[in-house]
Amino acid sequence: MIYLDNAATSYPKPKKVGQAMLYFLEKIGASPGRSGHRLSLKAGRIVYQTRESLAQLFDVDDPLRIIFTLNVTEALNLALKGLLRPGDQVITSSLEHNSVMRPLRELQKEGVEVEVIPCSPQGDLDPADVKKAVKKNSKLIVLNHGSNVIGNLLPISAVGKISRDHGLLFLVDVAQTAGCYPLDLKKDNLDLLAFTGHKALFGPPGTGGLVLGERVEIRKLKPLKSGGTGSQSESEEQPDFLPDIYESGTPNTVGLSGLKEGLRFVLQKGAEKIHGYEFELTQRLIAGLKDIPGVIVYGGEGNKDRIAVVSFNIKDQLPSEVGLRLEEEYKIMCRVGLHCSPAAHKTIGTFPGGTVRFSMSWFNTFKEIDEAILAVSNIARRHKRGRG
Amino acid sequence: MKGSYGVVIFYSTSAALRAESLAKRENLKIKLIPVPRHLSSDCGVCLRFESEERATLQKILQEGKVEYKDICNL
Helix, strand or coil, X not given: CEECECCCCCCCCCHHHHHXXXXXXXXXXXXXXXXXXXXXXXHHHHHHHHHHHHHHHHCCCCHHHEEEECCHHHHHHHHHXXXXXXXXXXXXXXXXXXXXXXXXXXXXXXXXXXXXXXXXXXXXXXXXXXXXXXXXXXXXXXXXXECCCCCEECCHHHHHHHHHHCCCEEEEECCCCCCCCCCCCCCCCCCXXXXXXXXXXXXXXXXXXXXXXXXXXXXXXXXXXXXXXXXXXXXXCCCCCCCHHHCCCCCCHHHHHHHHHHHHHHHHHCHHHHHHHHHHHHHHHHHHHHCCCCEEEXXXXXXXXXXXXXXXXXXXXXXXXXXXXXXXXXXXXXXXXXXXXXHHHXXXXXXXXXXXXXXXXXXXXXXXXXXXXXXXXXXXXXXXXXXX | CCCCEEEEECCCHHHHHHHHHHHHHCCCCCEEEECCCCCXXXXXXXXXXXXXXXXXXXXXXXXXXXXXXXXXXX
């Protein structure tokens, strides 16, 4: 079996991830932040230490400015719905995932102005176009860092500078880059980071969060939900301090136990090293795919810096058919179709058919890449002959 | 003051855990304990410290920008 669907959920995970989750269930179990007993404190420490590891990874001074959510979708919803009000303008790109596009379209109906900056068919975003879109009522710029469809990187450093120059907040969706690409919150002027635990951070599904940079004012970010926090229990009003204001209800302690170990793995290796290895895998894959007659690889040139996500099609074959044959004949797991990103597929010209997507992680090998290339080559060749 | 204790009361358990982590790094003799009922109606925990380490702890909390509600003697 070859797993090439890491952009959806990474698999396998480092061994300790599952072990820590089982340990939590069997030996700790309790609710964090609710009671003063030993087990509750142990649970609380695990949640807190996960925050500390994330603070280390993202270079955040105060771990309490990291809010846990169910996944990156919830983090993006919290940021977008919490910050934007009717009459505000928000700037985004045509390469976004529906986790950004759908909340924005919902907000648009409530009177938020949504400006979508078109990217080139190669996925390039010109920062000058972002600058031109800034208006008096602009509040926020939201961009994904690495595309979940074609794997290119958006110019967050340049856009961060624009957002700072114009006094806007900058929200970055790091679903595909957190853990496998170096990030510098401060240098790149990023105000909010929405991340998920279950991709390159090697945590389980059900973990994610939102990092609040120092420029984000708590009173201006409305919580998505309210409820029990274990704090200020005498009051029926939501607390106004971090992280409780945004974290109501019992958290996913089992999941966070796993994420903590995933983060330990990432911090030990280092995002730079992980990226370096994945980049090599990706270069090899792209070169191999491009050599196959009838295969179209989408996105920019292969030697540009990028993440380990590659979209392609075989001429005259439906992505769904290619995906089925990859699994049935070669035991290769990948993802076909639109990848929850209709805007991105319209941008690269593959809407509504979509593409076949291979996405790698630290745990893939060069041998697997070579086998995948050979499989695609066989599928492309045999199809032609069949028609002949 | 030897042998006497004080406690720091926080708004949230997360802040108490952050304080614990920072104080442990400096090897202070602290412990998270349930908040004594006569001190606060909040559920959760507070950080007990040895009175002679009070000034050091306060400095750590200040430098780490950890918000707390109160410091009292036990």
